[in-house]
Amino acid sequence: MKKVLYLGLVMVLCFSMIGCSNSNAFKVGETEFSNEEVDKVKSILTATQSYTDADYLAQFKESKDNDDKIKQEVISYMIDNEVVYQQAQKDKIKVTDDEVNQKYSQIEKMLDTNQEYKKLLDDAGVDEDYLKETIKKDLAVQKYRENFEQDLKVTDKEVEKYYKEHKDEFKEESVEAYHILVSTLDDKNKTVDDSKKEELKSKAESLLKEIKNGGDFEKIAKENSDDKSSGKKGGYLGYFTKDSKNAQFTKEAFKLEKGQVSNVFETPFGYEIVKVTNKKTEQKSLEDSREEIVNRILADKYLDQVNSLREKSDVQRF
Known part of the structure; x- marks a missing residue:
């Protein structure tokens, strides 16, 4: 620790x-x-x-x-x-x-x-x-x-020695995913009150139920996600690594196997549903790992x- x-x-x-x-x-x-x-x-x-x-x-x-x-x-x-x-x-x-x-x-x-x-x-x-x-x-x-x-x-020698001895630690995992965001932030970018949050959580749970009952994730994202940038693409986020997005979000996304859909979970932006469509792991080069x-x-x-x-x-x- x-x-x-x-x-x-x-x-x-x-x-x-x-x-x-x-x-x-x-x-x-x-x-x-x-x-x-x-x-x-x-x-x-x-x-x-x-x-x-x-x-x-x-x-x-x-x-x-x-x-x-x-x-x-x-x-x-x-x-x-x-x-x-x-x-x-x-x-x-x-x-x-x-x-x-x-x-x-x-x-x-x-x-x-x-x-x-x-x-x-x-x-x-x-x-x-x-x-x-x-x-x-x-x-x-x-x-x-x-x-x-x-x-x-x-020194360069120290860096090269460290990389050689810890090479397995410099593998980068990424996932390809879609998401649906039900935002809990108001127009001033502050969290809404508890009663409103409960209402929004119920909405997210309802969307998840629809997905689990066979609903099309991309269609539901286009119609309901408050992330308008990804929403117009069916919630598509592309590939991302653990350190490239909010830690709460990536923690949940990286738990999922290919094809799995998460339960509803909360981040500072609101209630999220994530679907992982692919995962890959790549060995980082010495130069990419140098810093x-x-x-x-x-x-x-x-x-x-x-x-x-x-x-x-x-x-x-x-």
């Missing part, structure tokens, strides 16, 4: 806060972190997994058997973030209010178009003050990482640095 998180998939929402008064879980230097804070971060990660292509977060599903293991993973993640943040402070890395407000505005706009996700974060206690302080810490850690990586050189390989090597070197900082830090678990 830790390695993937450090690549930034849920970075903005996953730092802990200071100042709760209940029993403490761990301490980094003079900064203490409560069990309540650990639970909050765990809740954020759990909410976030539904909105990213993040199979590695599947372990965050509640289970009595693995709850303690999950908690220890979250604490380990929080400790690593904190030791980097404290080093950033020692290095006098500054984050301005303008930088924080700009990032907050971006996140606020995203949440405005996804009220369900916003509710999950509200339930986890992520209010404006929490989020802004989290952003401030996140940006400091981000700047520390950028400063660390800017002087690193990744990803460089990023992976830099990430590995950064993780080594994080581990080094952690070893030098005064960390106590309670």
Whole structure:
């Protein structure tokens, strides 16, 4: 889990806060972190997994058997973030209010178009003050990482060696698909209220029932899809990869086998129905993989640095 998180998939929402008064879980230097804070971060990660292509977060599903293991993973993640943040402070890395407000505005706009996700974060206690302080810490850690990586050189020899040793990891899967969108966004691009959403979900379920009863998918898409661009082509999207569209959408599409139609599922844009008509896997060349390989090597070197900082830090678990 830790390695993937450090690549930034849920970075903005996953730092802990200071100042709760209940029993403490761990301490980094003079900064203490409560069990309540650990639970909050765990809740954020759990909410976030539904909105990213993040199979590695599947372990965050509640289970009595693995709850303690999950908690220890979250604490380990929080400790690593904190030791980097404290080093950033020692290095006098500054984050301005303008930088924080700009990032907050971006996140606020995203949440405005996804009220369900916003509710999950509200339930986890992520209010404006929490989020802004989290952003401030996140940006400091981000700047520390950028400063660390800017002087690193990744050679052609390193890239070629990595590609040779991990060649099977550089295969690109794509699917050919059609979809029907029943939009839940109003004219101002904001999510409609709950009663209207229920009405729209019922419409999507009705369309799916029609398809399963033998209805022509393309004809139904032309007549009903709110994605007008693909709708006029019967919902045709062509071939696409996992990282080329919304993660919630591709997560569902890539579950399907050739010829299968999905159940109704929700994305920030509305209720979706997808039909996969073909799948293919292609080996990516070294040159096509070069940027990803460089990023992976830099990430590995950064993780080594994080581990080094952690070893030098005064960390106590309670």
